[in-house]
Amino acid sequence: MENVIEIKNLIKQYKEVRAVDDLSFEVHSGEILGLLGPNGSGKSTTMNCILSLLNYSNGVIKIFGKEMKPDSYDLKSKIGVVFQDVAVFDELTVYENIDYFCGLYIKDKEERKKYVEDAINLVGLGDFKKFYPKKLSGGLLRRLNIACGIAHKPKLIFLDEPTVAVDPQSRNNILDGIKKLRSEGATIVYTTHYMEEVEILCDRVIIIDNGKIIASGTIDQLKKLAKIEEKVSVEVNNLDVQHMEKIKEQENVDEVTYDGNVLLVTYKEGKNNLVDIIDYLKKESIKYNKIYSERPTLNDVFLELTGKELRD
Ligand SMILES: Nc1ncnc2c1ncn2[C@@H]1O[C@H](COP(=O)(O)OP(=O)(O)OP(=O)(O)O)[C@@H](O)[C@H]1O
Ligand SMILES: [Mg+2]
Numbered sequence: 001m002e003n004v005i006e007i008k009n010l011i012k013q014y015k016e017v018r019a020v021d022d023l024s025f026e027v028h029s030g031e032i033l034g035l036l037g038p039n040g041s042g043k044s045t046t047m048n049c050i051l052s053l054l055n056y057s058n059g060v061i062k063i064f065g066k067e068m069k070p071d072s073y074d075l076k077s078k079i080g081v082v083f084q085d086v087a088v089f090d091e092l093t094v095y096e097n098i099d100y101f102c103g104l105y106i107k108d109k110e111e112r113k114k115y116v117e118d119a120i121n122l123v124g125l126g127d128f129k130k131f132y133p134k135k136l137s138g139g140l141l142r143r144l145n146i147a148c149g150i151a152h153k154p155k156l157i158f159l160d161e162p163t164v165a166v167d168p169q170s171r172n173n174i175l176d177g178i179k180k181l182r183s184e185g186a187t188i189v190y191t192t193h194y195m196e197e198v199e200i201l202c203d204r205v206i207i208i209d210n211g212k213i214i215a216s217g218t219i220d221q222l223k224k225l226a227k228i229e230e231k232v233s234v235e236v237n238n239l240d241v242q243h244m245e246k247i248k249e250q251e252n253v254d255e256v257t258y259d260g261n262v263l264l265v266t267y268k269e270g271k272n273n274l275v276d277i278i279d280y281l282k283k284e285s286i287k288y289n290k291i292y293s294e295r296p297t298l299n300d301v302f303l304e305l306t307g308k309e310l311r312d
Pocket of ligand 1: 014015017018019037038039040041043044045084193
C-alpha cells in the first residue's frame with residue numbers, strides 16, 4: 001500500500017502545552033483518514049505541522065515520499081487545504097473567490113473555468129455564483145470555503161472540521177462531496193470531533209487525545225475495542241428497581257441503567273439480546289413504547305479508553 005503521508009515522532013510543544021505528543025502515522029493513497037478527537041486534542045496543530053505552517057519541536061514528515069518543508073512549493077501545489085476558520089474574500093463573489101484560489105495553481109484560463117465550475121457543482125453553489133460571502137448562510141459559506149480549497153483538483157486534501165455549525169442539508173452535501181473527491185482519486189485527511197461523520201465517511205480512523213494516538217484502525221476494528229457489543233434501549237414508565245436487578249442477571253448483560261423513562265441495557269455479546277429482553281418484559285407484563293438495539297459507537301470506544309466522553 002502506497003503511503004501519501006508518513007509522519008514519524010511528531011512533537012509540537014507550545015510553552016506549557018505539548019499539543020502534539022510523539023505522533024507517528026501514515027496516510028494511504030486513496031483513503032479518507034479521520035483524525036478524531038475532542039476539542040483541544042491537537043487535531044489542527046497536527047494538520048498545520050504536516051503542512052509546514054507551524055514549526056515543530058521534533059519529527060519527520062514526508063508527503064509523496066519527499067520531506068515536507070516550508071518552501072516545498074512543488075508538494076504544496078498538489079495539496080488542498082480547508083481550514084477550520086472560514087478564509088474567503090468578502091469583496092469577491094462566490095465565483096470570483098473560487099476562481100482566485102484556483103488561479104493560484106491553474107494558470108490556463110479555459111482549464112480553470114472548467115475546474116471552477118466543477119468545484120461549484122461539487123458543493124452545490126450553482127445558484128449562488130454571484131453572491132457575496134456576507135449574503136451566504138453559515139452552511140453555504142462553509143461550502144464556499146471547501147470549494148476554494150479543492151478547486152485546483154489536488155491529489156491530497158486536508159479538511160479541518162468543515163461541518164461545524166452547519167445545517168443538516170449542507171452537512172450532507174459536504175459529506176457527499178468529500179466521498180466524490182475520494183472516488184475521483186484524492187487522498188483525504190479529515191479532522192473532526194463528530195464520531196457520526198467519521199463512521200459515515202472514513203476508511204480508517206486515528207483517535208487522538210491530549211496530542212497522543214490512543215487507537216487507530218477501521219471503524220470495525222475500533223469498535224472491537226469497546227467492551228460491549230450491543231446496547232438496547234427501552235422506553236418504559238415507572239420501572240421498578242427489582243426489575244433492573246433481574247435484567248442485570250440475564251445472560252450477557254454488562255450494565256443496566258434507568259434514566260428518565262429510558263431503560264438502557266448494555267451487553268458483552270451481541271446475540272439474541274433483544275429477544276431476551278422482550279420476553280422478560282412480556283412475562284412481567286411491563287408495558288413499553290419504543291425498543292431499539294444499537295451497536296457500540298466510537299464514543300463507547302473513547303469512553304472505554306479514556307474514561308471520558310468524546311462529546312463535550
Ligand atoms: N498558538 C498556541 N499557543 C499555545 N497553545 C496552543 C496554541 N494553539 C493551540 N494550542 C493548544 O494546543 C492544544 C491543541 O490545540 P488544537 O487547536 O490543535 O486542538 P484541536 O483538536 O484542533 O481542537 P478543536 O476541536 O477545538 O479545533 C490545546 O491545548 C490548545 O490550547
Ligand atoms: Mg481544531
